[in-house]
Amino acid sequence: MEDDDISHPYDNSHRAFLQAFMARGTMTFNQARPILAAIFTAHDQDEYRSGNREEEPIATRLGEVSRDDFDSYVSAVSAAISPFDMEIRATTHQVTKERVYSLINTTSDAMTQLATLRSAEEMAFVRRVIDAMFDQYNTPRMEVLCIDGMQANKLRAAPPRSSNNNNNEDAENGNGESQTQALKGLKSSEVEQVLRGLVDEGWFERSRAGFYSLSPRALTELRQWLVDAYNEGDAGEGEWQRVKFCEACREIVTVGQRCAERDCCVRLHDICEDAFWRTRRERKCPRCSAEWTGKHYVGERAVTETESYQRGRRRSGKSGGRSSLADSIMDAEEGDEE
Amino acid sequence: MPPQTQTQRRRRTGNNDDANEARRHRQSRRKNESDDSEASEEDQDGDGDGDGDVDMERTGDGTEDQLVKKLVRYALACEYGRIPIKRDGIRDKVLGSNARSFKRVFEGAQAQLQQVFGMEMVELPIKEKRTLKEKQKANARKAASQTSTSSRQYVLVSTLPPEYKSQSIIAPSRIPSTSEEAAYVGFYTMIVSLIVLNGGELSDTKLRRYLTRLNAGQNLPMDKTDNVLQKIVKQGYVDKVVERSDGDEDAVTWCIGSRGRVEVPPESIAAVITEVWGELPDDFHKKLHRSLGIQEPERANDESAIPEE
Numbered sequence: 275m276e277d278d279d280i281s282h283p284y285d286n287s288h289r290a291f292l293q294a295f296m297a298r299g300t301m302t303f304n305q306a307r308p309i310l311a312a313i314f315t316a317h318d319q320d321e322y323r324s325g326n327r328e329e330e331p332i333a334t335r336l337g338e339v340s341r342d343d344f345d346s347y348v349s350a351v352s353a354a355i356s357p358f359d360m361e362i363r364a365t366t367h368q369v370t371k372e373r374v375y376s377l378i379n380t381t382s383d384a385m386t387q388l389a390t391l392r393s394a395e396e397m398a399f400v401r402r403v404i405d406a407m408f409d410q411y412n413t414p415r416m417e418v419l420c421i422d423g424m425q426a427n428k429l430r431a432a433p434p435r436s437s438n439n440n441n442n443e444d445a446e447n448g449n450g451e452s453q454t455q456a457l458k459g460l461k462s463s464e465v466e467q468v469l470r471g472l473v474d475e476g477w478f479e480r481s482r483a484g485f486y487s488l489s490p491r492a493l494t495e496l497r498q499w500l501v502d503a504y505n506e507g508d509a510g511e512g513e514w515q516r517v518k519f520c521e522a523c524r525e526i527v528t529v530g531q532r533c534a535e536r537d538c539c540v541r542l543h544d545i546c547e548d549a550f551w552r553t554r555r556e557r558k559c560p561r562c563s564a565e566w567t568g569k570h571y572v573g574e575r576a577v578t579e580t581e582s583y584q585r586g587r588r589r590s591g592k593s594g595g596r597s598s599l600a601d602s603i604m605d606a607e608e609g610d611e612e
Numbered sequence: 613m614p615p616q617t618q619t620q621r622r623r624r625t626g627n628n629d630d631a632n633e634a635r636r637h638r639q640s641r642r643k644n645e646s647d648d649s650e651a652s653e654e655d656q657d658g659d660g661d662g663d664g665d666v667d668m669e670r671t672g673d674g675t676e677d678q679l680v681k682k683l684v685r686y687a688l689a690c691e692y693g694r695i696p697i698k699r700d701g702i703r704d705k706v707l708g709s710n711a712r713s714f715k716r717v718f719e720g721a722q723a724q725l726q727q728v729f730g731m732e733m734v735e736l737p738i739k740e741k742r743t744l745k746e747k748q749k750a751n752a753r754k755a756a757s758q759t760s761t762s763s764r765q766y767v768l769v770s771t772l773p774p775e776y777k778s779q780s781i782i783a784p785s786r787i788p789s790t791s792e793e794a795a796y797v798g799f800y801t802m803i804v805s806l807i808v809l810n811g812g813e814l815s816d817t818k819l820r821r822y823l824t825r826l827n828a829g830q831n832l833p834m835d836k837t838d839n840v841l842q843k844i845v846k847q848g849y850v851d852k853v854v855e856r857s858d859g860d861e862d863a864v865t866w867c868i869g870s871r872g873r874v875e876v877p878p879e880s881i882a883a884v885i886t887e888v889w890g891e892l893p894d895d896f897h898k899k900l901h902r903s904l905g906i907q908e909p910e911r912a913n914d915e916s917a918i919p920e921e
Contacts, residue, residue: 287776289729292729293782294781297782297783297786299786312781316775319775355729358724474792475788476786
């Protein structure tokens, strides 16, 4: 089976790298280096023992693992698993700018995978949290796209009126459909546990200000699903959509900058900004030509940079009422809109 | 992803299939006997075809590729939750109306798992009949039919050489979190080791005494001890055998479960003991190997095991 058209050989070192990847879900180059060093060392030992190698091997040092090594292993493994609808996809972290490689399912059952170890109640809760991020807390007025612990806690039980009449229900989510009605919801302590679990597993990230947002891994894995679930398929060009893409890199923006014009859909990552403006003569929105302020935000800064948040924070000190503060700002802004 | 890699991949699948074909032919002879029972069973749920040949043609190439892929994904998903891969599950969730191709799809998936993932499905040993009642029941069943020589359940294990199994490569899974998973693996390995060293079974009182000594009597880092014990029973690392006796309290004995047997082999136990022991006496390894029965592949239940009392 090891014949012809695979350009590099695929051997135990690749299999080990794949297993290492599967245990971790995501990897960056820096995380992968010690792993690859250990794999190369093991590989040499194995060769030596089976007589394919003359001299006794010395351990591969971390510094000897190059970017090229990493890239070649990623592409070989990704090609090998693609017949099984899996793939290693890279995305750039919207804040740290680090390349994050995620092992993902390319079929649409991402939600099912996320569900395997969670109860139906927990899954329903996670679904409500993601709904809140992309629907409730993501309006033309305020694109927060994240949620703090207090707000998540409010979602611990399904709202009294049947919330399942939204058209976001997808086929793959259908298995839980009938049970959803009967679910009782979670306790506050369980909410905390689930959120912590999602952060540990690398699906969510928690910011210093206490907001939960989707991680690069979740964005990579759920990309298509998010678009299908939250964007209107028949919306016209330039119409406001819930999931928007960076003008420069074309990845989803959940943290970044927005056009000062409320109805304009141009969004930009902070990390893409420099390169983007370098190629342009003036800092103006490429679509509506409004002045680009860099002070209109997508993500938690849409809340934390508001005057009322800053004021409230000064008043209440570092801890305490901050969570509810964010909530009242988001709700107030929404109220304005109505 | 650039489009040309896509086509390259597709081609690769095709090639693998050719290779599988050859492998299949080689193996089919060997597996024939075991498959007889399989075939007769499938005839009963009859998909109406009657004729075997027609069926074979229908499930050729394209479909079978799909089924192999589905089975690989199913196996990985089961392992993710430490649920055994069941034959019945394969039939329901993977094969559907193609139940006849079980053997070929299974072998195809097995080859793919090894080639790509460095893993294979290993059949779990049959559950031992531990209590008197169970034994009697089993005997009665045996008289009625000749089956049940296989557990019809599998788990995924790594086929990589030991060099690759170091912790710096295969870290504990991030699910639910790296530290919790590490603690969990450590805990069940310890319990399995204790049971094996006690000759394959451990009374409840004795287990509790060990747990107290490990300061794990009530709580573990991840949960209450009892909940974790429940989990390792559910996942098949250990078996909890309860023998009901009238009047008296039920007698509880802890034994090795089928997953524990496959995933925690004597070599792993030996490694744990060596690590815990510290300074090793001269004849340590000899004694250790005798206790674990490493020399003979059959697990020693005889006098070579450490006596109970």
